[in-house]
Amino acid sequence: MKNIKIYNNLNPPTDLEQNQIVLFLLTQLEEYGDPQHDIEKAIAYALKDNPGGLVIAAMDGSILTGAVVLNRTGMDSYIPENILVYIATHKNYRGQGIGKDLMRTAIDQSQGNIALHVEPNNPAKNLYEKLGFTNKYLEMRLIKKN
Template identity: 50%
Template sequence: MFTVEKKDKNQQPNSTEVQYYVDFLYQHLEQYGDKREDIKKALDYALGIDNKPGGFILTAKDEQSKIVGIAVILNTLMSGFIPDHILVYIATDSKVRGKGIGSLLMDQLKKECSGAIALHVEESNPAQFLYEKKGFEKKYIEMRLNR
């Protein structure tokens, strides 16, 4: 049995917890992840640090209160032409994948969010099947100009 906890600007995790989240995501996102400093920026945004719009972090825990999954959702403060929320990261511990943790996190974040939710997924990421099962649709091809 797994439980889900929510952290946001009103219920801030301490700095040790945040560092644990960064390390967890860095490890378990594997080839689909980002640099630690970029993960930390997303967590700070979700927690409303430096007057960012905020969002929230969901952690899935096992019976021993060990984190086995994390989802990070950012608020965009837009609606209609841009989704209200962006699911930036979702990862489960590689040792317990396939046990419904990702599905549990997806169900909870859908309850927590009002309005549209967007996410980016690489074509080769097998998690896209979970996203489609949970109601997400392929809508756009993302293109970026990095400078």
């Protein structure tokens, strides 16, 4: 990884950079991704003043090779202070340590604990475990129908 850019409310990305990150996550998350609108909302939340969060981009020259979106929860102790909403590495750059570098940057730049959701079959699960993430709970959700 050649260059890491860290964005927040005090150092926001340009509109072009933000759009590039949105489209990158939309395509590179593949089957683990969300609709574009949801990605845009998570990034907008991260760039707010309070509680806000971080957007981290890995660049190889002008090529976006990885991205992280970390949102602060505004909570502490009983609910982690941060949730890692998205992380992706460009499919042509996988296996080069970019995901690990992005995770370490997110850990170093955030304050407090970090939660994340990962599907059991996602290969990134091994990386998270190597970095010290544990599976404390089984998450369950109720999706209300309007």
